[in-house]
Amino acid sequence: MLQFSFTEEQEDFRKILRQYSKEVLLPQYTKWDREKKTPRHLWEELGELGVTGLRIPEKYGGSAADCITTGIAAEEIGKGDFNLTYSVMLNALIGEILSIHANNAIKSEWLPKIAQGKSIVGIAITEPQAGTDAGGIQSTAIRKGDHFILNGEKSGISVATVADAFILFAKTDPTAGNRGISAFLVPSDLPGVDCRGYEDMGNIPIGRGSVYLTDVMIPEQYLIGNLNEGFSQVMNGFDLSRLLIGLQCIGTATQSLDETIEHVKTRHSFGKPLAVNQAVSFPIVHHYTQLELVKWQAYRGLWLRDECLQHTKEAASVKWLAPKYSSEAIHECLLLNGHYAYTKEMPFEQRLRDVIGLEIGDGTAQANQMVIAKHLIGKEFRSYQKI
Ligand SMILES: Cc1cc2nc3c(=O)[nH]c(=O)nc-3n(C[C@H](O)[C@H](O)[C@H](O)COP(=O)(O)OP(=O)(O)OC[C@H]3O[C@@H](n4cnc5c(N)ncnc54)[C@H](O)[C@@H]3O)c2cc1C
Structure with missing residues (x-):
């Protein structure tokens, strides 16, 4: 049976988040950008609302919600504050990876804090010489007794300046290509870990930056999953984060469209509302339809993931088009609101700066088209596990 409806529980959750997003997040959205601050207290409030522990098992303080419910959170929180929606998207990705692949000691120590919104954990793959070609990373993790010694540099890392830890990828077998990469949980206060922020165009409250590793000693129990298999593990996680990023962007763009529809109905030119001109209403229709x-x-895609069915190319298609369509929609909304929207008095310019980042982060348009091509033209399958 084909059914396009959410459950009653999902609709109730959406209503709660929509109200919180509108009343609490939206009025403060630009404040954190202007003050260059990560509002950790709001990250914790989102924890109280159950947003930060959606993909974490109940045993560790999460709600083990399905992926569709997690998508609802990304869309609704995205309407109020694009940047705080990292607490949904990043936590879902980190929550899944740790729940499935970490040992019990790591899960017991970290998952409850992540679920409560009290700890922020980033994901560190990219390096100055390896972005799209993520298998080309050069950071190393060399075993020494019951420890690994980490050296290298990670760049473009979201939450770099505020994270309590990172799931970090390094070569444990430099001769084995993609297969020689392992994942580690690396607390950011370990000796030899140095995190430095950048001045990005957008996502200012996210604190993006580089993580430098100099002879960082990490006990072997901080290895996440199997030795040399970190790469395939995280690629599976990207199928979820790409779908959530899509809804995060769409939430922000939809909010911009809603505000613009109100504006064009009330703003008059030549004695009539802007909205009566098809040159005004058709662009709105165009962007509404794409979104x-x-x-x-x-x-x-989220439904397919909940059913443990293949959804890699669907996730890549969303990650390719949602940030692009959302940027285009917000740009158009800015123009339809006139000069005032080009000032910092209104949120449109910030939304545009914020959303454009995710046309790059988590895979560019080309990277996602490569994934789709591989699945359409050359077959590639992955297996999925429930948390
Ligand atoms: C907002 C944001 C958030 C991010 N968050 C994180 C994070 O949390 N953790 C993390 O590890 N990294 C993160 N990154 C880094 C991000 O993953 C990389 O920037 C991204 O993978 C692209 O890599 P690059 O910047 O090195 O560009 P490059 O790989 O050098 O690519 C440059 C250009 O060339 C194109 N290109 C590359 N190869 C090909 C090819 N074979 N065919 C056609 N075109 C190609 C790309 O599409 C792109 O347009 C983030 C980046 C941004 C902007």
């Missing part, structure tokens, strides 16, 4: 199409592809 709506990709939104349902995102929920479809």
Whole structure:
């Protein structure tokens, strides 16, 4: 049976988050950008609302919600504060990786704090010489007794300046290509870990930056998953984060469209509302239609993941088009609101700066098209596990 509806529980969750997003997050969205601050207290409040522990098992303080419910959180929180939506997307990715691949001691120590929104954990793959070609990383983790010694440099890392730890990828077998990469949980206060922020164009409250590793000693129990298999483990996680990023962007763009529809109905030129001109209403229709199409592809991908069915190319299609369509929609909304929207008095310019980042982060358009091509033209399958 084909059914396009959310459960009553999901609709109730959406309502709670929509109200919180509108009343608490939206009025403060630009404040954190202007003050260059990460509002950790709001990250914790989102923990109280159950947003930060959605993909964490109940045993560790999460709700083990399905992926569709997690998508609802990304869309609704995205309407209020694009940047705080990292607490949904990043935590879902980190929560899944740790729940499935970490040992019990790490899970007991870290998952409850992550679920409560009290700890922030980033994911560190990219390096100055290896972005799209993530298998080309050069950081190393060399075993020494019951420890690994980490050296290298990670760049472009979200939450670099505020994270309590990172799931970090390094070569444990430099001769084995993609297969020689392992994942580690690396607390950011370990000796030899140095995190430095950048001045990015957007996502200012996210504190993006580089993580430098100099002879960092990490006990072997901080290895996440199997030795030399970190790469395939995280690639599976990207299928989730890409779908959530899609809804995060769509949430922000939809909020911009809603505000713009109100504006064009009330603003007059030449004695009539702007909205009566098709040159004004058709661009709104165009962007609404694009966003709506990709939104349902995102929920479809999340449904496939909940059913443990293949969804890699669906996730890549959403990650390719949702940030692009959202940037285009926000740009148009800015123009339809006139000069005032080009000032920092309104949120449009910030939304545009913020959303453009995710046309790059978690895989560019080309990177995602490469994934789709591989699945369409050359077959590649992955297996999925429940948390
Ligand atoms: C907002 C944001 C958040 C991020 N968060 C994180 C994070 O939390 N953790 C993390 O590890 N990294 C993160 N990154 C880094 C991000 O993953 C990389 O920037 C991204 O993978 C692209 O790598 P690059 O910047 O090195 O560009 P490059 O790989 O050098 O690519 C440059 C350009 O060339 C194109 N290109 C590359 N190879 C090909 C090819 N074979 N065919 C066609 N075109 C190609 C790319 O699409 C791109 O347009 C983030 C980046 C941003 C902007």
